[in-house]
Amino acid sequence: MKNRVLVTGGAGYIGSHTVVELMQTGYEVVIVDNLSNSDISVIDGIEQIVGKRPDFVNVDCQDYVSFENVIKKYDDLCAAIHFAASKAVGESVEKPLLYYRNNITSLLNLLEIMQNHGIHNIVFSSSCTVYGQPSDENLPVTEKAPRLEALSPYGNTKHICEDIICDQSRANSSFKAILLRYFNPIGAHPSALIGELPNGVPNNLLPFVTQTAAGLRSELKVFGDDYNTPDGSCIRDYIYVVDLAKAHVAALERMLKVDSEPVEVFNLGTGKGLSVLEIVRGFEQATGVKLPYRIVGRREGDIEKVWADPTKANTVLHWKAETPTDQILLSAWRWQQHLMSKANKQ
Numbered sequence: 001m002k003n004r005v006l007v008t009g010g011a012g013y014i015g016s017h018t019v020v021e022l023m024q025t026g027y028e029v030v031i032v033d034n035l036s037n038s039d040i041s042v043i044d045g046i047e048q049i050v051g052k053r054p055d056f057v058n059v060d061c062q063d064y065v066s067f068e069n070v071i072k073k074y075d076d077l078c079a080a081i082h083f084a085a086s087k088a089v090g091e092s093v094e095k096p097l098l099y100y101r102n103n104i105t106s107l108l109n110l111l112e113i114m115q116n117h118g119i120h121n122i123v124f125s126s127s128c129t130v131y132g133q134p135s136d137e138n139l140p141v142t143e144k145a146p147r148l149e150a151l152s153p154y155g156n157t158k159h160i161c162e163d164i165i166c167d168q169s170r171a172n173s174s175f176k177a178i179l180l181r182y183f184n185p186i187g188a189h190p191s192a193l194i195g196e197l198p199n200g201v202p203n204n205l206l207p208f209v210t211q212t213a214a215g216l217r218s219e220l221k222v223f224g225d226d227y228n229t230p231d232g233s234c235i236r237d238y239i240y241v242v243d244l245a246k247a248h249v250a251a252l253e254r255m256l257k258v259d260s261e262p263v264e265v266f267n268l269g270t271g272k273g274l275s276v277l278e279i280v281r282g283f284e285q286a287t288g289v290k291l292p293y294r295i296v297g298r299r300e301g302d303i304e305k306v307w308a309d310p311t312k313a314n315t316v317l318h319w320k321a322e323t324p325t326d327q328i329l330l331s332a333w334r335w336q337q338h339l340m341s342k343a344n345k346q
């Protein structure tokens with residue numbers, strides 16, 4: 001039986017946690033990653049956790065020939081999970097062509113190579129960004145909520161990639177896809193051997209929180225306390241990256257083992273919204289570390305509030321995000337401490 005999964009972007013934040021879960025479930029993997037936003041040490045971390053090194057090839061998915069040469073070497077691939085993409089919203093506004101080229105070319109190459117080599121199943125990393133700011137009656141957001149016009153080139157690439165996959169499915173009866181729309185992934189593996197590796201100054205909340213708590217940044221700026229939310233700060237659905245990784249295994253097994261629809265969409269969230277200030281207080285309580293913060297003006301383009309209705313994933317995938325928030329925040333802090341002790345030794 002074919003038992004190997006191609007994981008593009010498998011050295012990245014969500015990709016690496018997913019590789020761990022896949023390997024621990026008994027799948028073989030091959031990671032294709034150009035390390036543009038990660039590091040080879042991630043592969044070491046995966047090996048330490050699992051006790052076995054995943055196959056890893058340093059190739060850019062935009063490089064069709066090299067990418068296909070990797071795939072040619074494997075005759076046991078049953079599916080692909082496609083993470084490889086650029087993901088910084090702000091950068092995508094400044095460098096739209098880079099985002100369109102990378103995110104769309106990588107997917108086109110992957111789909112064509114899959115077609116050439118008889119690989120029929122793909123799990124795609126999408127995002128709740130496709131919902132934009134849902135109207136109040138669409139909160140919590142189900143998969144039936146309309147996709148709104150994207151607010152950034154990054155968001156638009158997620159729209160376009162979802163559409164490309166749907167078109168490919170319409171044209172090929174044997175092709176199956178699951179689109180996973182992530183809410184806000186946070187935290188790190190409980191071993192503290194893999195986690196998020198932000199490039200430069202973090203844009204996302206949690207890496208900024210942990211770097212501030214560690215003294216690497218003087219204070220966290222809370223972007224706005226005048227939103228129409230109970231404490232005035234923005235609300236998101238923060239999902240533990242390990243729970244998110246497990247959902248990929250559940251999605252994969254559904255595609256491989258169940259006679260499911262050709263394309264299915266799932267929201268991956270907890271179903272619970274937390275404000276920025278709740279995260280700040282939650283972090284302080286979970287870790288006992290004081291977090292200096294200051295309220296500043298709103299960040300351009302921020303959505304006021306969004307959280308998932310994960311009922312479909314809970315019932316159809318038999319998956320649920322269950323890790324308590326304090327445990328997740330503590331895992332993020334332990335990872336930050338791991339990074340600091342590593343940096344001190346160098």
Ligand code: UFG
Nearest residue numbers: 087127128129203204205206208221222223234276299302
């Ligand atoms: N925030 C701060 N201070 C910071 C960083 C963030 O107050 O220093 C706030 C933001 O204003 C927002 C919340 O923390 O209210 C979360 O911000 P993130 O940047 O962590 O996450 P976003 O929800 O803005 O964006 C995330 C992903 C995007 C994705 C989007 C929607 O980073 O890739 O969710 O799916 F497009």
